[in-house]
Amino acid sequence: MTQHRFPIRIYYEDTDFSGNVYHAAYLKFFERGRTEFLRDADIHHSELAAQGIAFAVRSMDIQFDGAAHIDDLLTVTTEIGAITGARLTLTQAILRDQTVLTRANVVVVAIKTAGGAARLPRELVARFAAKA
Numbered sequence: 001m002t003q004h005r006f007p008i009r010i011y012y013e014d015t016d017f018s019g020n021v022y023h024a025a026y027l028k029f030f031e032r033g034r035t036e037f038l039r040d041a042d043i044h045h046s047e048l049a050a051q052g053i054a055f056a057v058r059s060m061d062i063q064f065d066g067a068a069h070i071d072d073l074l075t076v077t078t079e080i081g082a083i084t085g086a087r088l089t090l091t092q093a094i095l096r097d098q099t100v101l102t103r104a105n106v107v108v109v110a111i112k113t114a115g116g117a118a119r120l121p122r123e124l125v126a127r128f129a130a131k132a
Helices: 025-040 045-050 122-129
Strands: 004-009 053-064 073-083 087-096 099-112
Touching: 004 025, 025 053, 025 073, 025 087, 025 099, 045 053, 073 122
Parallel strands: none
Antiparallel strands: 004 073, 053 099, 073 087, 087 099
C-alpha cells in the first residue's frame, strides 16, 4: 500500500458563515481517511477493541493552505511516514483536484481500552514496516 485515497463531499454542515469549510471539519476528514486507510489494510477498529486495543492521536501538525467550499469533492490521501513498535506516523493531505488545501502529519499510538499505553499490534507493525 503506497498512498491511500478517500473521497469526501463537502456539505452545508461542514461550512461556516463565510461558506468555507470550518477548520475543525478537516479533523473529521483526516480521521475518516485514516480509518479507511486501515480498513483497506484489513485492520478494523472493532476487532482491535475486542482485543482491548484502541488508537489515540498523540500529536497532529496541520497546515491550512487553501479553503474548501460547499459541494466540493475532495480527496483525503494517507500514507505511512514511519512506524515503530509504539507509534504510527501518517502523512495526510486534503486535495481538490490536484490542489493541496490542507496537510497534516499525525502520530497515532495504541492504548488499552481499560486505560494505559499499549504496543502497536505486531501484525500491524509487520504489515506497515516494509512500506514506511
